[in-house]
Amino acid sequence: MTVFRGVPAVHTLLEHPSVAPYESLVGRDALRATIAAELDRVRARRVEEPLEMVAQRVAERCESLASHALVRAINATGTLLHTNLGRAPLAPASFEAAREVSEGYSNLEYDLRAGERGSRYERTNALLTELTGAQDALVVNNCAAAVLLIVDTFARDAEVIVSRNQLVEIGGGFRLPDVLARSGARLVEVGTTNKVYLRDFEAALSPRTALLLRSHRSNFSLDGFVCDVAGAELAGLGKRACVTVVEDLGSGALVDLRAYGLPYERTVQDAVADGVGLVAFSGDKLLGGPQAGIIVGERALIARLRGNPLVRALRVDKVTLGLLARTLALHRTDASRAEIPFYRMLGASCDELRERAHAYERAIPAARTIDTESYVGGGTLPHARIASIGVLLSTQHADVLAAELRRARVPIVGRTLEAGVLLDLRTVAPHEDHLVIAALERIDA
Numbered sequence: 001m002t003v004f005r006g007v008p009a010v011h012t013l014l015e016h017p018s019v020a021p022y023e024s025l026v027g028r029d030a031l032r033a034t035i036a037a038e039l040d041r042v043r044a045r046r047v048e049e050p051l052e053m054v055a056q057r058v059a060e061r062c063e064s065l066a067s068h069a070l071v072r073a074i075n076a077t078g079t080l081l082h083t084n085l086g087r088a089p090l091a092p093a094s095f096e097a098a099r100e101v102s103e104g105y106s107n108l109e110y111d112l113r114a115g116e117r118g119s120r121y122e123r124t125n126a127l128l129t130e131l132t133g134a135q136d137a138l139v140v141n142n143c144a145a146a147v148l149l150i151v152d153t154f155a156r157d158a159e160v161i162v163s164r165n166q167l168v169e170i171g172g173g174f175r176l177p178d179v180l181a182r183s184g185a186r187l188v189e190v191g192t193t194n195k196v197y198l199r200d201f202e203a204a205l206s207p208r209t210a211l212l213l214r215s216h217r218s219n220f221s222l223d224g225f226v227c228d229v230a231g232a233e234l235a236g237l238g239k240r241a242c243v244t245v246v247e248d249l250g251s252g253a254l255v256d257l258r259a260y261g262l263p264y265e266r267t268v269q270d271a272v273a274d275g276v277g278l279v280a281f282s283g284d285k286l287l288g289g290p291q292a293g294i295i296v297g298e299r300a301l302i303a304r305l306r307g308n309p310l311v312r313a314l315r316v317d318k319v320t321l322g323l324l325a326r327t328l329a330l331h332r333t334d335a336s337r338a339e340i341p342f343y344r345m346l347g348a349s350c351d352e353l354r355e356r357a358h359a360y361e362r363a364i365p366a367a368r369t370i371d372t373e374s375y376v377g378g379g380t381l382p383h384a385r386i387a388s389i390g391v392l393l394s395t396q397h398a399d400v401l402a403a404e405l406r407r408a409r410v411p412i413v414g415r416t417l418e419a420g421v422l423l424d425l426r427t428v429a430p431h432e433d434h435l436v437i438a439a440l441e442r443i444d445a
């Protein structure tokens with residue numbers, strides 16, 4: 001056995017080519033701690049080990065550390081709102097706003113004019129009422145929380161009437177019937193899977209009816225022999241019967257998506273104009289902002305929601321409010337909305353994407369420009385297709401190439417096909433092209 005002469009110096013390992021690349025991934029402190037832990041192990045064994053071997057072990061430790069970290073990734077799947085990849089990317093302007101109010105102190109709950117306690121939600125509420133035409137608004141943690149809060153406030157030990165064609169399970173196991181049951185509400189189903197009429201709702205009304213609930217189908221659609229009750233019709237019935245009508249819109253568009261070549265999607269403004277009492281939607285779907293649940297509607301109803309102690313438990317932090325306020329402000333004009341990544345991606349022309357694809361072709365021998373289709377995703381517009389341009393990397397081992405791309409310094413997630421890996425350029429930001437091309441060159445794709 002060789003004599004133990006000690007361990008390599010920390011700085012030698014920090015600069016070692018197998019270790020150094022991890023600094024940007026796990027941070028210098030974590031990298032130093034990882035090296036220290038590995039050197040402790042070597043010291044404890046008192047067995048001389050070659051530098052290469054120690055460096056390799058450090059790299060392995062870093063690899064497992066990095067796989068637990070939340071890291072940036074490049075979405076080349078073509079699904080714009082990819083829930084697994086963080087749903088809506090945020091506009092740089094909204095991020096700057098959030099940074100400014102959260103790095104130091106802010107007037108979060110302080111009225112600067114009066115010099116006394118103010119309302120946490122005042123600014124976002126002003127924007128929400130301006131943009132949607134609603135009387136008042138409330139922001140909570142996400143849309144699931146918004147629905148929970150509404151049902152808990154209005155329908156404890158009471159009945160909620162829902163059409164059988166809208167009893168949806170959205171992602172993450174959020175099932176409307178279960179949420180109702182959890183709040184102590186009794187679900188009254190009306191209609192059939194394909195057809196529901198206003199008279200079905202009318203016949204189900206009773207003195208115990210607390211809410212008429214409409215839900216967006218989100219991730220499925222019905223066609224064929226179908227009949228539905230329009231939001232305005234249900235709102236009319238609610239007014240006549242003095243029952244609150246609630247609509248869980250889910251996606252929450254503030255703009256008519258036909259302007260972007262997509263099918264019509266009911267907007268928040270449409271629901272408010274139809275006379276729906278409370279409208280709930282997500283902050284990170286078609287709004288293109290941070291995770292949040294937004295409720296807009298009649299003043300008296302929102303006031304009752306505010307009185308529920310759950311509001312405190314479901315409240316959002318200053319970072320979210322900063323991000324949300326600026327995202328909402330960007331929705332004021334079409335020009336500023338284009339700063340929101342979701343709308344920028346939606347608005348990119350195929351010519352523009354094709355030009356970028358040609359740059360890939362020039363750099364990567366296996367790359368071929370092809371026509372493809374992008375999806376909105378995020379449980380919205382399940383059938384909408386957007387013409388797009390992709391780069392196909394032909395290979396017989398698509399799984400292997402896809403895995404290598406996921407291991408790139410900035411991981412890249414593409415679409416694995418039989419013919420190879422497809423990178424849809426609509427969801428890759430133009431400033432990310434050089435990273436993808438560099439990764440492909442390194443992999444020798």
Ligand SMILES: *Cc1c(COP(=O)(O)O)cnc(C)c1O
Binds near residue numbers: 143145215217250
């Ligand atoms: C997506 C969705 C939700 C949940 O929204 P989160 O903000 O993710 O909680 C609730 N209802 C409907 C109809 C949805 O589409």
